[in-house]
Amino acid sequence: MSDHDVRGEGPVLLVLPGGAGHPMGLGPLTGRLAERFTVVTYDPLGLAHGRLGRPVQDQRVEAWSDGAREVLDAVLPDGEAAYVLGTSSGAVAALDLLARHPRRLRHVVAHEPPCVAVLPDGARRRAAFREVYDTYRAAGPAAAAARLTAVLEERAPDAVPDGRPLSPAEERSSPQALFLAHVLVPFTSYVPGLTAASSSGPRLTLAAGETSRGGLLHRTAASLARRAGGGFAELPGGHLGALEHPVAFADRLTEIFESSAPR
Known part of the structure; x- marks a missing residue:
């Protein structure tokens, strides 16, 4: 089973981090949430649990959501259902968890999932993420991060910073590099298998950052909400609002x- 941490008391809230799934920087968020919930933070690659530095393969959304289901099976008391927060790539996994393993879910909030294939110009947007990957392979993570920011803000990229490809050992030791190498392309290519929400099933809320208005992932979240018949909400900050606010x-x-909450 994939690694996870538990803190707090109350209804279970499963947190699926973004990037390569490393929960770094989420302590202030989970600490606040732990005042109201039993917060279970999922680490799908075990990067915060001793496996950073080991080889990583290209990731599959379904593998992350299957691991999340296993975690819920382990921590959920009998007869209870969980709240779920997924951010970025973790939000993609949360959508797959809802589509394939909804039985013990209460309410899923998917914050800025990069499921751009659902957009009318989805093929072009997916190609742009592939260009970010190609930039990473050619010039390293700083150059790729600059290009990724331009993609998310839907603007022409700035001049690519000088850089070089990372060695395999360097890549294995960097969560950001692992995200760019093994998560970015498969997760931005994922098409959620969502059907219209029903009154008897788990609730779904697509969320985007207040300062993401006008950007790609705000538009994507709104489109997904319409597609799935779910709610739409804005949360403080932008794509990294969970870390920044x-x-x-x-x-x-x-x-x-x-x-x-139960009525």
Whole structure:
């Protein structure tokens, strides 16, 4: 089973981090949430649990969601259902978890999942992420990060910073590099198998950052909400709002979850 951490007391809230799934930087967010929830933070590659530096293969969305289901099976008390927060690539896994393993879910919030294939210009957007990957392979993570920012902001890229390809050992030791090498392309190519939400099933809220308005992933989240018949909400900050505004982000998220508390 993939590694996970547990803190707090209350209803179970599963957190699926973005990037390569490393929960670095999420402590302030999960600490605030732990005042109201039993927060279970999922680490699909075990990067924060002793496996950073080991070889990593190209990742599959379904493998992350299957691991998340195993974690829920281990931590959920009998008869209870979980809240779920997924951010970025973790939000893609959260959507797959909802589509394929909905039985013990209560409410899923997917924050800025990069499922751009659902957009009318999805093929072009997917190609842009592939160019980010190609930039990473040619010039390293800093150059790729600059290109990725331009893709998310839907603008022409700036001049690519000088860089070089990483060695295999360097790549294995960097969560950012692992994301660019093994997560970015398969997760941005994923098409959620969502059907219209039903009143008897788990709730779904697509979320985007307040400062992401006008950007690619805000548009993607709104499109997914329409496609799935789910709700749409804005959370503080932008794509990294969970890291940059953890208390405000947690409090707004709690409000969203409380709106679906058992009646």
